[in-house]
Amino acid sequence: MAVVASAPGKVLMTGGYLILERPNAGIVLSTNARFYAIVKPLYEEITPDSWAWKWTDVKLTSPQMARETMYKLSLKHLLIQCLSSSDSRNPFVEYALQYAIAAAHATFDKTKKEALHKLLLQGLDITILGCNEFYSYRNQIEARGLPLTPESLASLPPFTSITFNAEESNGQNSKPEVAKTGLGSSAAMTTAVVAALLRYLGVVNLPSESNGPLDGNEVSEGLDVVHIIAQTAHCIAQGKIGSGFDVSSAVYGSQRYIRFSPEVLSSAQDAGLGTSIEEVIGKVLKANWDHERTKFSLPPMxxxxxxxxxxxxxxxxxxxxxxxxxxxxxxxxxxxxxxxxxxxxxxxxxxxxxxxxxxxxxxxxxxxxxxxxxxxxxxxxxxxxxxxxxxxxxxxxxxxxxxxxxxxxxxxxxxxxxxxxxxxxxxxxxxxxxxxxxxxxxxxxxxxxxxxxxxxxxxxxxxxxxxxxxxxxxxxxxxxxEDPRGVYLESNDPRAAEITGAVSSVHIE
CATH class of the missing domain: 3.30.70.890 (GHMP kinase, C-terminal domain)
Known part of the structure; x- marks a missing residue:
């Protein structure tokens, strides 16, 4: 059974630079541009001898970048090993994967852990897709001789493949960069992957597209877990602890935000120094996350x-x-x-x-x-x-x-x-x-x-x-x-829809 979660991109309207330091607030609007993560088992069934396996397989597919990456995941240490070329690695997804599974280990009792082990033996098949709005298609529009208008953008098929910026002109073979529009694709992607995995593994419940806003404590507690794991994975993958407003809006939607104290992630920064990932994530989940957020959205009209x-x-x-x-x-x-x-x-x-x-x-x-x-x-x-x-x-x-x-x-x-x-x-x-x-x-x-x-x-x-x-x-x-909603569970694969939500919500005359 596939689980599909999506998380929105963001626009930081106020609080640039100041938001890096407490207690300065920033207003961040979440958008209708969303990042999707689809998680399903890699194998339909497991062989009788699989109980003895120490590793399971993980496949990560990014159709827009025409990339497929294979990993082995150690079921004991929760560490992953990349089997594909290092160019295709995605550190955000790698940390999201390890930390989401560690969160399941840290919160489950013995019976649930056994079920988790069985589920993981089937392998994980993860697909990531970002709405076109996260990436710059300006060059493609100009190359097609189309005018620079929203109509031209709308004529591109959903999840169009992404072109890389040209190599550096000084002849150095640097890693080609994807041209982005600044909507926070890495935060939205990390959040979507974490949410889809935590739901797939049975750790949390998520709000769904159909039931609208949060219903009940269970869902809001689930979002808090998604938030902590996504912030941790995003910071460690980036190699620095940012203000976290982009992940917070990807999880909870439009808001007024005051950052968390960086110390809450000190245990995650020490990971690998003789402490297991499960222990590290257990500590991070119990840490005092002191960020503040207040609901905010643009006035009507x-x-x-x-x-x-x-x-x-x-x-x-x-x-x-x-x-x-x-x-x-x-x-x-x-x-x-x-x-x-x-x-x-x-x-x-x-x-x-x-x-x-x-x-x-x-x-x-x-x-x-x-x-x-x-x-x-x-x-x-x-x-x-x-x-x-x-x-x-x-x-x-x-x-x-x-x-x-x-x-x-x-x-x-x-x-x-x-x-x-x-x-x-x-x-x-x-x-x-x-x-x-x-x-x-x-x-x-x-x-x-x-x-x-x-x-x-x-x-x-x-x-x-x-x-x-x-x-x-x-x-x-x-x-x-603006779409003030945060992360939610989708009812199906976004590629099955004829038209993406962003396009259908823009009235083109």
């Missing part, structure tokens, strides 16, 4: 838009390194900038929460104001607002804009001081143009910034116009919107 400017990706780790160096060398100014950034982040969050509240209490007034602002540039938004409740709504909209402008200004300052392009000049021009369009509430660079992507939050149905303008500026609008 607002749309998240993402654009790919096509100026090449940015390396987040090296940008973070540069910011840390600047903080050390100029503590006073850096602290001042961080304080202002933090205040602007909090202000934006407060205005958006106010708008959600006003939409609930004065729905008619809210709809009227949003519909009228859709057709106007921001300086004209106050014109039609005459009643107090309309004035309050416009005030919150303009407050959110001002907060975003303050965030952008301080991000630019930080970038200039640290000598890195957090909001490069080309992005500044693009964002200013976007924010001056009718019906646009905000625009910015998500996460650590750089050249990867830009985002906009638009009102009503003004997003169509923004997509057109972006296309004329050589910016490809992606088929990505």
């Amino acid at each position: 607002m749309t998240l838009l993402l654009g790919e400017p096509g100026t090449g990706g940015s390396s987040t780790p090296s940008m973070i390194g540069a910011v840390k160096k600047w903080q050390k060398s100029d503590p006073q100014n850096s602290l001042e900038t961080w304080k202002k950034l933090s205040e602007a982040n909090s202000a934006l969050e407060a205005h958006l929460n106010t708008l959600s509240r006003l939409a609930e209490t004065n729905n008619d007034a809210y709809k009227r104001v949003i519909n009228s602002c859709t057709m106007l540039t921001s300086e004209k938004w106050t014109v039609g607002a005459v009643e107090q409740n309309q004035i309050d709504i416009v005030k919150a909209l303009l407050g959110a804009r001002d907060a975003m402008l303050a965030i952008r200004c301080n991000m630019r300052k930080m970038g200039e001081a640290a000598g890195i392009p957090i909001e490069p000049e080309s992005q500044t021009r693009l964002l200013d143009t976007t924010m001056n369009m009718e019906g646009v509430l905000l625009a910015g660079v998500p996460g650590a910034g750089g050249f990867d992507a830009v985002f906009a939050i638009t009102l009503g149905d003004s997003s169509k116009n923004v997509m057109k303008v972006w296309s004329s500026l050589n910016v490809l609008a992606l088929l990505v919107g």
